[in-house]
Amino acid sequence: MQFLEQFTLKNKLNGVSGKLKTLFAVLTLLVCSFSTTFIVPLLVFCIMLAFTVVVAGIPPRFYAKLMLAPAGFGLVSFVLMLFFFGKEPFFSIHAGGLTLTATKDGFDMALISVGRMLGSVSCLLFLALTTPMADIFTVLKKLKLPDVFIDLSMLIYRFIVVMVEEALRMEYAQKMRLGYSDVKGSFRALSLLAGNLFVRSWDSADKMLTAMNSRGYDGIIHVLDDESPIPRLHLLGLAGFELVLVSLNLILPR
Amino acid sequence: MHIMEGFLPPMWALFWFVMSIPVVAYGLVQLNKLVKEKPETKSLLAVAGAFAFVLSALKLPSVTGSCSHPTGTGLGAICFGPAITSVLATVVLLYQALFLAHGGLTTLGANIFSMGIVGPVVAYVVFKACKKANIGLMPAVFLAAALGDWATYVTTSVQLAVAFPTALGGTFASFKIFATIFAVTQVPLAIAEGIVTALIVNYISQVRVDVLEQLKVIVSSKAVSTS
Numbered sequence: 001m002q003f004l005e006q007f008t009l010k011n012k013l014n015g016v017s018g019k020l021k022t023l024f025a026v027l028t029l030l031v032c033s034f035s036t037t038f039i040v041p042l043l044v045f046c047i048m049l050a051f052t053v054v055v056a057g058i059p060p061r062f063y064a065k066l067m068l069a070p071a072g073f074g075l076v077s078f079v080l081m082l083f084f085f086g087k088e089p090f091f092s093i094h095a096g097g098l099t100l101t102a103t104k105d106g107f108d109m110a111l112i113s114v115g116r117m118l119g120s121v122s123c124l125l126f127l128a129l130t131t132p133m134a135d136i137f138t139v140l141k142k143l144k145l146p147d148v149f150i151d152l153s154m155l156i157y158r159f160i161v162v163m164v165e166e167a168l169r170m171e172y173a174q175k176m177r178l179g180y181s182d183v184k185g186s187f188r189a190l191s192l193l194a195g196n197l198f199v200r201s202w203d204s205a206d207k208m209l210t211a212m213n214s215r216g217y218d219g220i221i222h223v224l225d226d227e228s229p230i231p232r233l234h235l236l237g238l239a240g241f242e243l244v245l246v247s248l249n250l251i252l253p254r
Numbered sequence: 255m256h257i258m259e260g261f262l263p264p265m266w267a268l269f270w271f272v273m274s275i276p277v278v279a280y281g282l283v284q285l286n287k288l289v290k291e292k293p294e295t296k297s298l299l300a301v302a303g304a305f306a307f308v309l310s311a312l313k314l315p316s317v318t319g320s321c322s323h324p325t326g327t328g329l330g331a332i333c334f335g336p337a338i339t340s341v342l343a344t345v346v347l348l349y350q351a352l353f354l355a356h357g358g359l360t361t362l363g364a365n366i367f368s369m370g371i372v373g374p375v376v377a378y379v380v381f382k383a384c385k386k387a388n389i390g391l392m393p394a395v396f397l398a399a400a401l402g403d404w405a406t407y408v409t410t411s412v413q414l415a416v417a418f419p420t421a422l423g424g425t426f427a428s429f430k431i432f433a434t435i436f437a438v439t440q441v442p443l444a445i446a447e448g449i450v451t452a453l454i455v456n457y458i459s460q461v462r463v464d465v466l467e468q469l470k471v472i473v474s475s476k477a478v479s480t481s
Contacts, residue, residue, distance in 0.1 A: 003353045026359070033360045034264045041260075066355055073258050076435070084431055087421035105421055113261060113418070120260020120360060127359075128352045136352070148286050152300055153345045159304030160349065167308050190312065191450050195457030198305055202465055205297040212297075219289070219296075 003164075004066070004128040011056040011130050018135020019142075020230045024238055025127035031245045032119040037252040038111045040245055041119030048122035056130045063125070070121045074114040081110035133157055138225040147220050154221050159201060167197055256365055257410060259351070259358020266417040271363030274340075277371050281341040288338070299334065303342040306330055307349055310356075325406060328399030328451050331374035332381050333469045339378075343370025368409035377402030391459065391472060392452045400448030407440040408433065 008014075013021065032044045052058050082090075086103025093100045127136075140150055170193045174180065179189035209217075262270070289296045306326035326346075330339040347365050350356040357365045377398040384394030415429035423430075459466055466472050 004355060005353050029260070029359060033260045033267065069355070070258055073261075077261070080431060080435070081418070085418060085420045085428065103421070109418065113263070117258050117261040120358060121258065121355070124259045124351060124358050125355060128355060133352070146282055146286075148289060149282060149341070149345075152285070152296065152303070152341070153348070155297060155300030156303040156307070156342075156345050157349070159300050160307050160353075163304050163308045164311065167312065171312075187446075187449055187453065191453030191457060194305075194309060194312075194450065195454045195461075197308065198301075198454065198458060199462050199465065201301045201305065202298065202462070205301040206294070209294055209297040213293075219293070 004125070005133060007056075007058055007062075007129045008132040011058060013051075013056040013130045016130075017228065017230050017234075018131050018226060019139060020234055020238070021131045022127060022136060022139045023230070025123050025131070027238070027242050028245070029120055029123035031242055031249070032123060033116055035112075035116060035119070035249050037249060038115035039252055040249050041115040043248070044119040044245070045122045048119075048126045052122070052126045052129055056126075058129050063129075066125060067121070070118060074117055077117075078110045078114050081113070082106045085109055134223070135226065137223070141225065151219065151221055159205070162204070163197060163201055166200070167193060170196065256347075256350070256357035256369075257361040257413065259355075260360055262361055262364055262413070262417050264360075266413070267360045267363060269363075270361075270367050270413065274344075274363045274366040274371060277337070278340050278344050278366065281337040281339070284335075284337045285341050299338065299342065302330055302333060303345055306342065307346045307353075310346070310350060311354060325369055325373065325403060325447065327369055327374050327406075328377040328395075328402040328447065329454065331377040331402065332395060332398055332455075332471055336371070336374040336378045339374040340366065340370045343374070364410075364413050368406045368413060372409045373402040373406035376405035392456055395455045396448040396452040399451035400444045403440070403444035403447050407436050407444070411436055 028044055028048070032041050035041050049063075053060050053063055082102045083100050083106065086106030086109065088104040090102040090104040090107055092102070137150065137154060140153070171179075174189045174193060178185070180186045285299070306329070309326035309329075327339060327343055330342055334342070344362075344366050347357055347362060347370065351358050351362065380401045381394055381398035384397055411429055411433040414432045415425050418428055419425040420427045420431070455466070455471070459472065463472070
């Protein structure tokens with residue numbers, strides 16, 4: 001189980017303001033998902049790929065593995081839409097007595113939705129691989145989300161890190177003892193793991209809250225946020241970039 | 255059953271946000287009330303949220319050969335009710351997008367609606383009905399988790415179908431296509447998740463029955479005798 005988050009603290013974009021990275025990823029994501037032509041998402045995909053792999057230095061193999069699921073999903077959707085969703089005949093395939101007719105409007109629909117999906121996924125991956133959770137919390141606070149929501153998110157984040165480690169340890173221990181060797185055993189092993197994890201975390205949550213209360217916890221976890229403003233030049237560059245994408249959308253034929 | 259980032263047309267992505275936000279806001283109000291009354295519940299809720307995330311990151315034993323991930327929201331609905339579960343699901347879905355690249359930010363609204371609202375509501379209603387019918391804890395949990403999963407999967411199919419109607423058959427034909435494709439993985443997955451959830455609750459009831467009593471999943475013998 002590899003989390004994308006582990007790369008956020010050791011990539012080459014680490015010194016760049018988290019707010020800027022979030023803004024860049026989210027704005028591009030929005031422009032990409034509102035695109036009316038498939039060329040803009042394709043462009044976004046290439047730019048985000050370059051930023052993530054070349055500039056930030058995320059291992060290409062790891063990135064390729066992450067793209068595998070969206071690519072597979074994209075391929076299935078593409079084929080489905082091409083053959084079953086339109087009505088204007090485009091071309092036909094004859095295979096073993098079966099005739100499949102591809103459609104022109106189905107092709108258009110497939111091209112734009114799969115394109116938008118791939119472009120958006122690359123934006124999401126950029127954000128997930130380069131921006132530490134702490135910076136994203138800062139942005140969530142700036143968005144004025146309710147305190148209880150942010151606090152709960154922070155606590156859940158903390159527990160996820162602890163529980164995943166514990167779950168992996170238990171899984172190794174079970175595998176050493178022939179857990180997961182057949183289907184029935186897998187069900188038993190998984191539910192033992194999960195049940196035990198639940199009970200143990202339940203108790204540790206109790207203890208943690210006692211510890212926090214005795215240190216003056218008042219329902220909000222106070223952390224120092226990165227208050228440094230985003231350099232104006234970077235903001236201008238970002239605005240220019242998004243403007244180019246938007247105007248490409250307006251110029252290019254649908 | 256996550257909808258991939260950016261796959262929904264923008265208007266539909268927005269529509270599902272508009273549908274989900276009031277429910278999550280209501281859940282937040284409930285959560286605020288609960289935390290004010292009993293501050294100790296907050297860390298427990300956080301554990302439940304993290305647990306749902308970790309469960310979803312683990313692989314379920316494969317039944318058909320395809321590996322699948324449990325959603326874990328059935329358990330949340332049984333323990334905390336659907337309103338608060340919708341808040342937990344929102345946080346969990348955000349982390350799934352950022353840590354595992356499952357789902358996404360633009361499709362967050364749609365995914366909250368199917369996995370954080372419809373699934374838990376169905377699971378909760380089924381669980382309550384089963385408790386009334388007195389069919390025992392394990393079968394009740396199994397049915398709640400499995401039916402909650404199926405409700406989620408039907409909702410996702412509807413969401414995709416209304417966003418991508420076919421030119422000839424419209425939304426209904428599109429629904430049939432998506433639902434058939436998903437059925438291959440989702441029907442066995444829901445059964446597997448039902449079994450695992452039932453076994454988890456069974457395990458907790460064996461070693462720490464007080465936790466389930468605290469959550470009012472099962473009525474404690476002590477509470478009945480004192481009240």
